[in-house]
Amino acid sequence: MSHTSALDTLAQKYIPYVKMLAEIGNSAVFIVDKDEHYYFISDKFKLFGYDDIPQNNSNEIQDYPLKRRIHPDDLAMKELIDEKIREFLSALPKEEQVQYKYIYDYRGMATNGTYGRVTNEVQLLEVTDDNYLALGIIEIAPDQSENLPVRVQMKHCITGEIIPIKIEEDAFALTPREKEILTLASQGFSSKEIAEKLFISTYTVNRHRQNIREKFNAESLIEAIDIARRKGVFIR
Numbered sequence: 001m002s003h004t005s006a007l008d009t010l011a012q013k014y015i016p017y018v019k020m021l022a023e024i025g026n027s028a029v030f031i032v033d034k035d036e037h038y039y040f041i042s043d044k045f046k047l048f049g050y051d052d053i054p055q056n057n058s059n060e061i062q063d064y065p066l067k068r069r070i071h072p073d074d075l076a077m078k079e080l081i082d083e084k085i086r087e088f089l090s091a092l093p094k095e096e097q098v099q100y101k102y103i104y105d106y107r108g109m110a111t112n113g114t115y116g117r118v119t120n121e122v123q124l125l126e127v128t129d130d131n132y133l134a135l136g137i138i139e140i141a142p143d144q145s146e147n148l149p150v151r152v153q154m155k156h157c158i159t160g161e162i163i164p165i166k167i168e169e170d171a172f173a174l175t176p177r178e179k180e181i182l183t184l185a186s187q188g189f190s191s192k193e194i195a196e197k198l199f200i201s202t203y204t205v206n207r208h209r210q211n212i213r214e215k216f217n218a219e220s221l222i223e224a225i226d227i228a229r230r231k232g233v234f235i236r
Contacts, residue, residue, distance in 0.1 A: 010126045010133055011039035018042075018135060028138040030066070034131045037062045048118070048138070049110030071107035071115055073227065077150040078106060084165050085154065094127040099158055102165075105141050105151040117141035117148070123157070149229070174215065181208045186225045 011031055022029045022042035028050075031039040038061050045053050050069070067075060081104070089097045101123035108118040121137040154163040174182065177198075184194045191209065195202045209221050218224035 006128065007033055007131060007133060008039070010128075014125055014133070014135070015040050021137075026139070030136045030138075031125070032066075032134055032136060036067065038064050038066070039133070041066075045138075048108065048140075049112060069109045071109065074106040074150045078104060081150065081152050081165055085152075088154070088163065088165075089124070097127050097132075098124045099156055100124070100154060100163070101157055102152060102154040105143070105148070108138070117144050174212065178208050178212050178215075181205060182212055182221075182225065182228065185209070185221050186228075 014031060018029055018031055018040055019042075021027075022044055026044060026047055028042055028044040028048060030041045033039070041053050041061060041064060043053060053064070070078060085102055089100065101121060104120040104122070105117060106120070107115040109115050117140075119139050119141045121139075123135050125133045125135050152165050154165050155161070156163070180198060181194055184197065189197070191202050191205045195205045198205070212224050213219070213221060216224040216227045218227055
C-alpha cells in the first residue's frame with residue numbers, strides 16, 4: 001500500500017476495535033483518510049450487494065471506489081456538504097474535531113444497479129496536520145422514500161448539540177431573481193405570466209431561465225426544477 005507510514009500506524013491502532021464493531025449488527029464499517037484511501041472495509045458491505053470488496057490486507061483496498069456507489073446527483077450535493085463540514089471543523093483545535101460526528105442520508109447503489117437509501121455516519125478518529133482518519137458506518141435508511149434530497153445532521157458527541165449545515169441557499173449560486181423565477185416556474189407559470197407578475201420583459205425571464213438551466217446543467221427548466229428538488233435546493 002502507499003498509505004503514509006504515520007497514518008497506517010494510526011489505523012492499525014483502531015482496526016481491532018473497528019473489527020469488533022463490524023461484528024455487531026448489520027452495519028458496514030470502514031476506516032478512511034481525507035484523500036479517500038481506505039485502511040479497513042468490513043465484509044458486511046456484502047449485505048448491501050457489494051460483492052467486490054477487496055481483502056483488507058490487499059493492495060486493492062486503498063483505492064476501492066466506494067463513493068462511486070453514491071447516486072451521481074447525491075454525490076454532487078454530498079461533496080458540497082463535505083466542504084461545509086471541513087470549513088467548520090478546520091476552525092477547531094484537533095482535539096475538538098474528533099468530538100463531532102455527522103450523519104448523511106443519501107441513495108446508494110447495489111451491484112445490480114438499483115438504488116436504495118442509506119445512512120452514513122462519519123466520525124474523525126485522529127487528526128494530523130494535513131490529514132485525518134475517519135470511521136464510517138453505513139446502514140440501510142429507515143425511510144426509503146423516493147426523491148428525497150441528501151440530508152445531513154452534525155452533532156457534538158458529548159453535549160448532543162446539533163450543528164446546522166446550511167447548503168441550500170448557495171448550493172447553485174442562484175441570484176434572488178433566478179430563485180423567484182424558478183419558484184414561479186415550479187408552480188406552473190409560463191414565461192409571459194412570470195414576466196407580468198415580476199414587471200419585467202419576457203425576454204428577461206427567458207434569459208434567467210437559460211441561466212438557471214446552465215447552473216443546473218439541465219436541458220430544460222422542468223429538469224432543473226426536478227434536480228433542485230432532489231438535491232435539496234429550497235424553492236420558496
